[in-house]
Amino acid sequence: MSMRLIWSLCARDYEKLCPRGWEDADDGQTCHAPATYKGPCGRSGIFLYMSPDAKKKLETDCEVRWPCQSVCNHDYTQLCPQGWIDIGGGKCRAPAAYMARCSREFTFALLNEVQKQHWSASCSVHWPCVSECERDYLANCPMGWTDLMNGTCVAPPSYTKCKSEEPLALLKPALKMAFAKRCDVLYPCKSTCDKDYSFVCPRNWPLADDLASCKPPPSYFGECGDENYDLFAATVEDKKEFESKCGVQWPCKLTCSRDYTSKCPVGWSIGADGISCHAPSSYRGRCARAVSFASVEEKRAFASKCADVFWPCEHEAALQHMMVKPVAVEVTPSGFLLPRVRSVAENVIGGGPVRSDTGQFVISRG
Incomplete structure (x- = not known):
């Protein structure tokens, strides 16, 4: 199937401010056309107060297309539709750009999943996608970025949304989460593997200079960053408790068949x-x-x-x-x-x- 046909068939996401390929001017209302735009309309415009119907008409008049809605399983356990603000009391408020026929404030806490699906179809909104995993904001860098091991993360060449070089490894998890949302990057999923508690230290924690304790890395900002920890005698339960208290993880177990015909252990x-x-x-x-x-x-x-x-x-x-x-x-x-x-x-x-x-x-x- 050609990309042209895919774009003609998909359900449009008219909640997005700008047409596909156009750049948000960061003022919440203006969009600028890409250099490749050859349509009959101007190269910038204010789209904030346009209704979905107005945006549909603009697609025809100006030879633009709004992005397709995300193809995903929607998370109807979330109170508010995508982009709406929880204002308390089970009620959500629409963003300024929402111009559809339904109320701009609604008590979604009264709706079950099926009712939210009907509301979504009738009122030109959609709920967030089900998160495919819980993101690991203890990781130094987003997925696809290169860790220079000095606190700096470098984006791949194709990345253009934000600056391509940032000191992300030095940020606290909450700031990494904010960066991910603002700059459209993904951190790796939290591991759901079987942990290998035979390792002395948590993941990314090196041995201290005395070789007798585990040392927090520079990128660690949890509660346990003020001292080194002797974990050589720690039991599995001790290490699990340390994970919970300090916000760290032990490495995953290596899934392989061990070769006991080899004369010695690894590194011996x-x-x-x-x-x-x-x-x-x-x-x-x-x-x-x-x-x-x-x-x-x-x-x-x-x-x-x-x-x-x-x-x-x-x-x-x-x-x-x-x-x-x-x-x-x-x-x-x-x-x-x-x-x-x-x-x-x-x-x-x-x-x-x-x-x-x-x-x-x-x-x-x-």
Whole structure:
């Protein structure tokens, strides 16, 4: 179907001030034609007080078209039609541009969904579309914008509504919401995925310099931005409570089939012996930093117990094997020599290889 035919068939949105392609002069009443306009009428006009019938006539006389109404499921749980103002008492007031035959003030709280649908058809209004998701105004930038990681967001080349470069990441959520409405941008949907609470820190929160706590990012403006938080010992319920209190989210679970045939977890190195796995220097988890695995079952048990340890996804396994590098480890025929052997009772994080099935250190007997 051609665009010309689509435009001829669609239901027009005469609540819009300007014809399609014309620019609002930001005075609430005047519209300016685009440079491409070749019609018989002037290149600017005041459309504020035009009725839908007058706009229909103007379409024919001036060879313009008003935008099509949004094709969507309308949200009749909203009190007011699109563009109308809630003035209290269940009543809404029409915008200044509304010139249809119905009352400019009406108590919509008295109407059910079917009655609102009839009112919409009879009075040339429509209700807002059902929101496809709850928008995440904690995100640094709108969808399609580039985050320069210094607080600045840059619009795609095709964007022309507002300035193409704005310090949006530094704004509070309420200001981001206002910007989205004023400048016709969308922030990403809030995640409805299963959260991965095995991560120590919330999404976008880095480890602090002490590597022992989580640090609020510069773009965070919630209640919990004044200090760092030690979340290493936090339970899943603790983290959920932290989400609710501080307005943060944990990352989504990675949905993939883990490849437990891979020798080591993601980011861990294979020892010089070709058997043991060694954690990266940044690892702050609760399990030992060096461990050997005798079976797939041991690897599964270790991943389950240690929380912050993951095997690669099946499609990432080849890459994982390419990335790991051997490290020098002194080996004896019966085990590993440790710099200092501590008892399990000392509750040490790390200290040497352990058996993943028992949690005991593998200690050389000489």
